Amino acid sequence: MKPPKFAYHAPTTVREAVELLAELGDDVVVLSGGQSLIPMLNLRLANPTDVIDLGGVDGLGDVAARDGGLDVGAMVTHRQMETNDLIASTAPLAQHAAGFIGYRAIRNRGTIGGSIAHADPAAEWPAVVLALDGAITLTSAEETRNVAGDDFFESLFTTAKRPDELVTSVHLAGRFQDNWGFSEFQRRTGDFAAVAVAVGCVITDSSVVEARVALAGVAERPLRCPAAEQALTGPHTGGAAEVAAVARDSFEPVGDSHGSSEYRKRLVFAETHRAVAQALGSDIESIANA
Amino acid sequence: MREITVTINGKPTSATVSPRLLLSDFLRQDIGLTGTHVGCEHGYCGSCTVHVDGASTRSCLTLAVQVAGRAVDTVESLAPDGEALHPIQQAFQDCHGLQCGFCTPGLLMSVAELAGTNPECGRAEIREHLAGNICRCTGYHQIVDAVERALVALREAQVDG
DSSP, X not given: OOOOOOEEEOOSSHHXXXXXHHHHOSSEEEESSOTXXXXXXXXXXXXXSEEEEGGGOXXXXXXXXXXXEEEEETTOBXXXXXXXXXXXXXXXXXXXXHTTSSOHHHHHHOBHHHHHHHTOTTOHHHHHHHHTTOEEEEEOSXXXXXXXXXXXXXXXXXXXXXXXXXXXXXXXXXXXXXXXXXXXXOSSTTXXXXXXXXXXXXXXXXXXXXXXXXXXXXXXXXXXXXXXXXXXXXXXXXXXXXXXXXXXXXXXXXXXXXXXXXXXXXXXXXXXXXXXXXXXXXXXXXXXXX | OEEEEEEETTEEEEEEEOTTOBHHHIIIIISOOTTSOOSSSXXXXXXXXXXXXXXXXXXXXXXXXXXXXXXXXXXXXTSTTSSSOOHHHHHHHHTTOOSSOSSHXXXXXXXXXXXXXXXXXXXXXXXXXXXXXXXXXXOSHHHHHHHHHHHHHHHHHHHHO
16 A cells, blocks of 8 residues: 555656656656545556656646636646636636545645546546537647647547657637536545536527537546537527437446446436536426436 | 655654655654554545645645645644644534544544635535545534534634634
8 A cells, every 4th residue: 555666756847857758668657646646556556667746847837818718737736726716717617627526635636637647537627628628738858739638538548648748738718608517426525426517508699509518427538429519509498408318318328336327327317407407507407207 | 765855833854755655654654743644545534634735635645755845734733732722623522523533633634724715614515525534433423513613613713813
């Protein structure tokens, strides 16, 4: 229950960090907040030769407005996401979702960049990134590139990030700030989501002109639900239950000891129902037909 | 091995540590502050909760090298002279908010943070805030009673002071 031996590196700039990544090979892990990595080290699920600690790297902890949205530095903590005024005004979905992550002590240290690089399919940030048309900025010694959230998350703990790249920031679009929804079911407060649903809409003249519906906990990666997005787009009728039914019928979640596939489908309905109703500003209808 | 300087309970402290040393083990074994308890050692039970720069932190999910240059406060900081109990500790005693006491240091530090950031909160928020601190003895009711009483005592102390 103690971390294995590793060589420790504490760079002070992104440049130094990515040069270390390039130099040290594949068996290197990056430590940001450590709230997933250190348990993995303690349990010896990870046994890296080297750990690169981003704690002392300058310039990864800022939140800045850009192109109507936000650039969020990789080392911004969940707690900062929960309490930052710019997040609250420009990406209120992200501010709301942050409060669902773990416990306060976890949120005080865990970071958005760490969570996104880790890519747990039940985590909140990957789903929020999909719902807010987010993009991930990756930096290596050679280049800096932006990858759309839709292309970034590939599978269980697997992303488009190359081993020599660092997640340096996350862009979240601002155009969903008026119509968004988030709902999540946790077995116990602070657990990873059994199912979480994040919704971003753009509504013009009582018509939904853009809809993004993203789910965590239903597959090996966070997924958007194109059929539900299509059902949600168009004249604003407030039919959240219809959208939820489409979402439910779009997934075949794998059952496990925490819940059968059928149970998870019901959760998809219930959480999508709540999140869509919140985004539309409508009331929750009876879920007796779930 | 790395040299670190940490302000522990207000006192600047220098030490040489292995990078893999957990903050929990550093505090208990190197510094001798055994009030911080180690339960699950993977961030689940909350017994090892301390404050880093005033924010609650799992010391078992933090490396000692990560707190270099920072301020760490442990449960020992609540009653520094070891005599008069802190109002939170007093409330736990008065309300029987502990039995075996193993989880208590972590709970006290979580409550100390709550008192600073949300001192007016009610029982539901108290329960939510303490969801990351597991107690196997009390069933939590008396803990919530204790926190309610502590928050009132701290508010009154502030008004009087």
